[in-house]
Amino acid sequence: MGIVKKLLAALAATTLVAAQDTTFTQEQVDSGEALKSLSKQALDAALARLPESGEGCTRENVRVRREWRNLPAEMRIKYTDAMLCLQAAESINTEIDGAKSAYDDFAVLHYNLTPFVHNSATFLTFHRYYIHTLEEQLRTKCGYDGDFPYWEWGLDCADPQKSPLFDGSETSLGSDGEPVAASPGGGGFGGFPGMGGGSGGGCVMKGPFSNYTVNLGPSTVAEPLAYNPRCIKRNLNGAICAANASIRNTTDVITSAPNIELFQAIIQGDMRYPEARGLGMASHGGGHFTIGGDPGGDFYFSPLEPAFFQHHGQIDRMYFIWQNLDWENRQGIAGTGTMMNQPPSDEVKLDDLLDLSPLAEARPIRDLVDTIGGPFCFVYE
Structure with missing residues (x-):
């Protein structure tokens, strides 16, 4: 934590700027230089809103979420050990046959809320609170004491199998799936059918989670919440990553969206909006299908893929950066309470x-908009 403390100390004198510089050349965008600049501007702005010390969230106690490869090796192992611990802990959903562990409880919640928290007003705040809830359980139930990691997909589009997240080493989340001819990418995500073209498709071959049992789903069976034990499958796909989740894709979302309505539409490829048409599965679906497999490519049960939380950490990081580049004007929400407003529902306030019961208490959405407010106290490096 020494590096983090030095970083925070160096930023202690930072002053808040209302709107940041988001003008870059295409070369700066593609090289990642632009995204690094935007990330730093957002971090500086968020820290400037915090007191140096005292009660509540401060520069002294704020947690810093870090990209997976920036965690020390021993901390990555502590993180996977904590996830395995949660997968072995007892479920609180005793009435659901397929829920065997505390980790399965997260999948049950996501399954039940999927029609309300995607392409709706709560997509971003739900997943922010959802990831935070998992992090708190890793800490309180399984003793994890490190930084929560996210995954910057664009660093690995050239060859996801070589990603520190998926290289199969003890410091990864396990390997790709065993190669399977014409392997499907999953049960369909966000309206996209199962996709081929990945490098795996079968059971995860080695590393953490290679012995992990998926208990629920898939969403296409008659009883998705019934007990259905099977291996975890992955189908890593660099082409999908390059087309949807590259450094350019990520940067363009952050710099092109003038308001929250378009930001969440573009990040999800919401075809109700002209600005999002032609984006295909967009960054959100692209990150999911870079992983693919079962359950990673399943719209309802994708949280049963451990890398789900690093993927959605990147989505939340994009939200954090976008918000803090113009904080005064980016604290709102937009949309209704149902996916694509089907069935029609009221505007969310x-x-x-x-x-998120039974996993977390109900909270006003306004408490979930700021990563250094409400139940939260974290920033992204």
Whole structure:
């Protein structure tokens, strides 16, 4: 934590800027220089809103979320050990046959809420609170004491199998799946059918989670919440990553969206909006299908893929950067309470409750908009 403390100390005198510089050349975008600049501007702006010390969230105690490869090796192992611990802990959903572990409880919640927290007003705040809830369980139930990691997909599009996240080493989340001819990418995500073209498709071959049992799903069976034990499968796909989740894709979302309505539409490829048409599965679906497999490519049960939380950490990081580049104007939400407004539903308000029970208490959405407010106290490096 020494490096983090030095970083925070160096930023202690930072002053808040209302709107940041988002003008870059294409070369700066493609090289990652632009995204690094935007990330630093957002971090500086967020830290400037915090007191140096005292009660509540401060520069002294704020957690810093870090990209997977920036975690020390021993901390990556502690993280996977904590995830395995959660997968062995007892479920609280005793009435659901397929829920065998505390980790399965997260999949049950996501399955039940999927029609309400995708392509809706709560997509970003739900997943922010959802990831935070997992992090708190890793800490309280399994003793994890490190930084929560995210995955910057664009660093690995050239060859996801060589990613520190998926290289099969003890410091990864396990390997790709065993190669399977014409392997499907999953059960369909966000309206896209199962996709081929990946490098795996079968059971994860080695590393952490190679012996992990998926208990629930897939969403296409008659009883998705029934007990259905099987191996975890992956189908890593660099072409999908390059087309949807590259450094350019990520940067363009952050710099092109003038308001929250278009930001969440572009990041999800919401075809109701002209600005999002032609983006295919966009960054959100692209990150999911870079992993693919079962359950990684399943719209409802994708949280049963451990890398789900690093993928959505990157989505939340994009949200954090976008917000803090113009904080005064980016604290709102937009949309209704159902996916694509089907069936038609009311506009969601900041004072409406977002309920993650039984895993976390219901909270007003306005408490979930700021990563250094409400139940949160974290920033992204």
